[in-house]
Amino acid sequence: xxxxxxxxxxxxxxxxxxxxxxxxxxxxxxxxxxxxxxxxxxxxxxxxxxxxxxxxxxxxxxxxxxxxxxxxxxxxxxxxxxxxxxxxxxxxxxxxxxxxxxxxxxxxxxxxxxxxxxxxxxxxxxxxx
Numbered sequence: 001x002x003x004x005x006x007x008x009x010x011x012x013x014x015x016x017x018x019x020x021x022x023x024x025x026x027x028x029x030x031x032x033x034x035x036x037x038x039x040x041x042x043x044x045x046x047x048x049x050x051x052x053x054x055x056x057x058x059x060x061x062x063x064x065x066x067x068x069x070x071x072x073x074x075x076x077x078x079x080x081x082x083x084x085x086x087x088x089x090x091x092x093x094x095x096x097x098x099x100x101x102x103x104x105x106x107x108x109x110x111x112x113x114x115x116x117x118x119x120x121x122x123x124x125x126x127x128x129x
Contacts, residue, residue, distance in 0.1 A: 026069045034059050047127065 005016045040046040041055055048055055093108060099120070100107040107122040 020071055022069065022071060025071070026067050029069060030063070030067045034063055 005014060007013070008015050037046060037059055038056070041052060041059075046055065050058065097110065098106060098108045100122075105122055105124050106128045107120060109118050109120050111118050
């Protein structure tokens with residue numbers, strides 16, 4: 001999320017509307033996310049079932065993919081906190097997707113949109129959190 005305005009560099013005047021080059025913004029976002037994931041992978045902080053080589057191959061593939069971004073203006077200063085607040089209040093996974101909670105593990109489902117199928121995952125409480 002970025003501001004809808006900013007200071008003009010040479011004159012210190014507030015510019016209310018800023019033009020965003022959609023493709024440049026998408027490229028910058030994509031590079032930043034992939035760089036962050038690669039750094040976490042090298043530091044051993046990225047938890048995945050893939051090997052380091054497989055994960056690196058996946059990130060290389062994702063560098064070539066198109067990523068969708070959304071640029072949206074808000075009517076007034078109160079619209080953004082209401083918009084962002086919806087996501088702050090929501091848990092990362094919908095409660096209805098959690099199908100079982102055991103002493104040391106959790107089972108939940110997700111929908112693979114490419115295969116149009118529901119898959120179930122069971123993981124430890126540590127992995128879940």
